[in-house]
Amino acid sequence: MSKAIAKTGVVTAAGAMSGTSLDGVDVAVLETDGRDIVGFGRSAFREYSAEERKGIAAGFGLWSGDAVEAAAAVIEAAHLEILRDFTDVDLIGFHGQTLAHAPRMQGTLQVGNGAMLAQELGVPVVWDFRSADVELGGEGAPLAPFFHHACARYIGATGPVVFLNLGGVGNLTWVDPSIAEPHLEGALLAFDTGPANAPVNDLMQERLGLAYDKDGMIARGGVVETGALELFLAEPYFARMPPKSLDRNDFDEMVALVRELSDADAAATLTAMCAAGVAEAMQHCPSAPSQVLVTGGGRRNPVLMQMLEVSLDCPVVAIEEVGLDGDMLEAQAFAYLAVRVARGMPTSCAGTTGVRAAVGGGTVSVP
16 A cells, blocks of 8 residues: 655655657655655666667657657656666655657647556656646656755755756756745746757667767867857757757757768767856856756767856856766656655746746656
């Protein structure tokens, strides 16, 4: 018999995240009351096999059909496998896998059945975090900013800081921790900066059979093609005011722009595009942050980090410098959001997704 989720006090939640870079499933435990971070627990990573990666990727950009169902089956099996070691928590936040994201048109699609996971694991599962936001006119992304606000308070930041997540897609959260609650005006501004690791990963897979450009070694030997970079920055997305969000494959033409280049020059140019998108995005910040804290796989690429340091006017550091875990931050975010959803608290607002009113998105499935 599953225990009910306590309505007050500190609870223990596990968050599970599978991102667009398709490396695998991250799971991380967090202790929180839905507002403050009380403590961080254990974490684990379950890597996707090449075959699993291929099966999920076949569903990218699709809204229904056999490929979507097959991708969902891979996601559910992988999550069940790793989450069986996390059934000692009060609840689980299950993000699922985004296959398609077009908030102004069809909506947003994250596959994976949270109700099934709840039954199999015997633990309440919070899932489908994005749909309610999109239905209220929001972009449905990014959703980590409310957690970033809690992180800024946890590390003792007193003035504005930026959290920069470089996964498959890049997203930025400008946080003013002096404003007590994340949904209050002026506390947050968040939006996608542009493609991050996904185009480079795709290039590496296509040309060299590699999952990614480890340590930026391929890009390091190349020269940036400035003409391609200028064409990239002419994309209308960069002129749009935030909040705004992207689908993983919205910039497919990036790879076309570098198709005639050598492996090294192509990797260097795609890496420079990621950094340039961030530099453009920083101009939208309400005030200059004291530092940019980089999370996600991109922080492990010294070539990309060096490009960011040159492009931005403030210190750029890996998030570990302030005592947080850059590999598990998104999984921790969905643990945090799960508690907020279970307690009827908002998880997004106008400053993060452009939604008309602060909304708590998510479905709670109890076994």
